[in-house]
Amino acid sequence: MQRESHAIIIGGSLAGLLASRVLAKHFDRVSIVEGDFLPEKPAPRPGIPQSRHLHILLNRGKIILEEFFPGLEKELVAAGAPSLDPRSIGWFSPAGWAPQFTPDLNDLILFSRDLLDWHIRRRLAENTNVHFREGGTVTGLLTNASGAEVAGVSVRFCDRHNRANTHTENLNADLVVDASGQVSKTPQWLKSLGYEPPQETAINAFVGYASRIYKCSGKLSDTAPVFVSLGPPLRTRGGAIFPIEGNRWLVSLNGGDRDYPPADEAGFLEFVRTLPTPTIYDAIKDAEAITPIYSYRGTENRLRHYERLPRYPENLIIIGHAVCTFNPIYGHGMTVAALDAQMLDECLQKQRERYSEGNLKGFSRQFQQKLAKLHTIPWTFAISQDSRYPGSEGAKLNLATRLTIDYMNLVLKVLVSDPKVCQAFVGVAHMIESPAVLFHPSIAVKAIGQLVSGGQKVAEGRINRQT
Ligand SMILES: Cc1cc2nc3c(=O)[nH]c(=O)nc-3n(C[C@H](O)[C@H](O)[C@H](O)COP(=O)(O)OP(=O)(O)OC[C@H]3O[C@@H](n4cnc5c(N)ncnc54)[C@H](O)[C@@H]3O)c2cc1C
Structure with a gap:
């Protein structure tokens, strides 16, 4: 046998x-x-x-999970996980609000990691x-x-x-x-x-998380999900507010370059208040929190x-x-x-x-x-941003990586005023598209044009660290 x-x-x-x-x-x-x-x-x-903190499943991951477990998406939705059109999510990118665009993406399913x-x-x-x-x-x-x-x-x-x-x-x-x-x-x-x-x-950008779950009531009931990216080297604060199963909203705050979000009530709210958009603060300032604040730093x-x-x-x-x-x-x-x-x-x-x-x-x-x-x-995607904080450690990058990083930052500047570039970037971020699409001549010309025009500074004027 x-x-x-x-x-x-x-x-x-x-x-x-x-x-x-x-x-x-x-x-x-x-x-x-x-x-x-x-x-x-x-x-x-x-x-x-880390299950206490926001877990976004990228489109590529969602497709593979559905292949592995046919019907999983339906099961999650039946268990209360919201399924959202990506267009309904506001993205405050490192260079400002991203424009409305038609993404080549499937709906996102939002759930707790548990x-x-x-x-x-x-x-x-x-x-x-x-x-x-x-x-x-x-x-x-x-x-x-x-x-x-x-x-x-x-x-x-x-x-x-x-x-x-x-x-x-x-x-x-x-x-x-x-x-x-x-x-x-x-x-x-x-x-x-x-x-x-x-x-x-x-490579350590010393990013910390602090997260908390809120009951969906009052102002939260008509809030749209928002994602505020960190914007190194200047913007050290970001965060997100997303609905999850059980008619709840999860708020995860992030601070880079050791600007860690506090885990106490007053400090948490004050951190939210200093984000470059008031959307999350307005949504939660009077909302009912149903968990303590959890923090995480091993990032x-x-x-x-x-x-x-x-x-x-x-x-x-x-x-x-x-x-x-x-x-x-x-x-x-x-x-x-x-x-x-x-x-x-x-x-x-x-x-x-x-x-x-x-x-x-x-x-x-x-x-x-x-x-x-x-x-x-x-x-490369992850370190291209993380290596830009002045306090980042370990970022010994070769010339090719440094050039890629500089180029990606030009693309970030262009996307806020160009829905097509934004669409391409989001496709890459969701691992649906190869990063090669960002080097297509139609995008490269605009990105390199930023060098000539001086462009808008990424995260200009939005230094969030409170001194
Ligand atoms: C704050 C935070 C937020 C995140 N947000 C996102 C997100 O938005 N989207 C996303 O895609 N990913 C996110 N992630 C990443 C995600 O959590 C991980 O990629 C995912 O959990 C897979 O990791 P893993 O299974 O490799 O390891 P882990 O999740 O770390 O799991 C390791 C497992 O091994 C077990 N274990 C450890 N040692 C032993 C041992 N000696 N014997 C037996 N068992 C052992 C542990 O108990 C644990 O169950 C986030 C991570 C963090 C920290």
């Missing part, structure tokens, strides 16, 4: 959940080992503290070969005798009620997928196995270069935030997790065509190399 093939995923947040969806096609059994106990209804949990994860977990649980191992923290990798192949993980399980350690298990697997996010221990685990840990590139961009390692073990891959974290302000994380899963599916399919079923020789290294290429565009 043929041996059952088994894949283990470390971490049951979005990257892990989406990876398990595709691994279920390629392996007999898939185990998601998650340190938390997973809530039985949509609710926050300690392992993903609702999305809960629906995806529910759909995954329908797969009989996907198993959740909750309350299990992976503490190390197991290898074969030579150390060249990862053969499983060591897991410390704890008690659901008091979180006391109960027992340790060694779980064997043909493939181990690290989707444990920014806190990933793979660099240390590799080191302890005699491998080099990956080099890291980190640096961090790339772990597994693709460059001279020696790399077989049967281990690293995806999602564990390999590439973005400043979340650009809304890339969930969509990139979906793209990672899609690439995993394609690569496993090709591996199967090339080699006999179950043979993963060379797979891990090739996968990490492809993944690094996939992350280039969202990475």
Whole structure:
């Protein structure tokens, strides 16, 4: 009888959940080992503290999620998630209000992160070969005798009620997928196995979040959603107000260059009041808050270069935030997790065509190399703004990246007065269009024309930091 093939995923947040969806096609059994106990209804949990903050699903991510889980969008809407025409959202860009344009986008669905994860977990649980191992923290990798192949993980399980350690298990697997996010221990685990840990590139714009949910009543009932972008180097304050399920509105404030939004009542409101448009302040100043204010500061961009390692073990891959974290302000994380899963599916399919079923020789290294290429565009997009704050750390950029950044800023200046350029930019921001469209001569001429005319200064006169 043929041996059952088994894949283990470390971490049951979005990257892990989406990876398990595709691994279920390629392996007999898939185990998601998650340190938390997973809530039985949509609710926050300690392992993903970011769920308290606004999570916008880009159009590209929405399309992939619907492919993975047909009908998911309808389920979210039926659970109360508003579905909005992108034209109904006001965007205060780094250079001012973006013009009305006809976007080539599908409607956006707005939800709390807890609702999305809960629906995806529910759909995954329908797969009989996907198993959740909750309350299990992976503490190390197991290898074969030579150390060249990862053969499983060591897991410390704890008690659901008091979180006391109960027992340790060694779980064997043909493939181990690290989707444990920014806190990933793979660099240390590799080191302890005699491998080099990956080099890291980190760019930190010191952006902080503060978020709170409000009841939809009074003035909030006829407010339009608004997104106020940060505008480095001068504008350090931004924020957003969006409706979510349960007839509630989520307000997330962002401050860059260490201009962190406060988490106390008066400071939060005062920060909103100093945004370059009064829309959010007017909407919430008399509104009823139904949660405390939650803050979050771990927003640096961090790339772990597994693709460059001279020696790399077989049967281990690293995806999602564990390999590439973005400043979340650009809304890339969930969509990139979906793209990672899609690439995993394609690569496993090709591996199967090339080699006999179950043979993963060379797979891990090739996968990490492809993944690094996939992350280039969202990475460049994120750092192109973050590196512009005077206090940003780690931004050692090559000439090509610096020129791209300068060009993108010219495009940002043009889009406020040109609906067609705005449409193209939004398509790129939603990862529907390639950034190449922004270099089309029809846009390039206008962008470079800004250099000649002097153009409007990005975020001119709107320095939000209160001295
Ligand atoms: C403030 C904020 C706002 C964001 N807003 C957006 C947005 O608007 N749009 C968007 O697309 N993305 C956004 N993101 C990004 C998004 O949250 C992530 O991309 C998404 O959660 C996928 O991340 P991940 O699954 O790779 O890692 P994580 O979400 O960090 O999850 C890691 C998981 O691994 C578990 N874990 C960790 N270590 C272990 C271990 N040793 N053993 C077992 N389990 C372990 C954790 O408990 C957790 O469940 C935002 C992020 C932040 C911080």
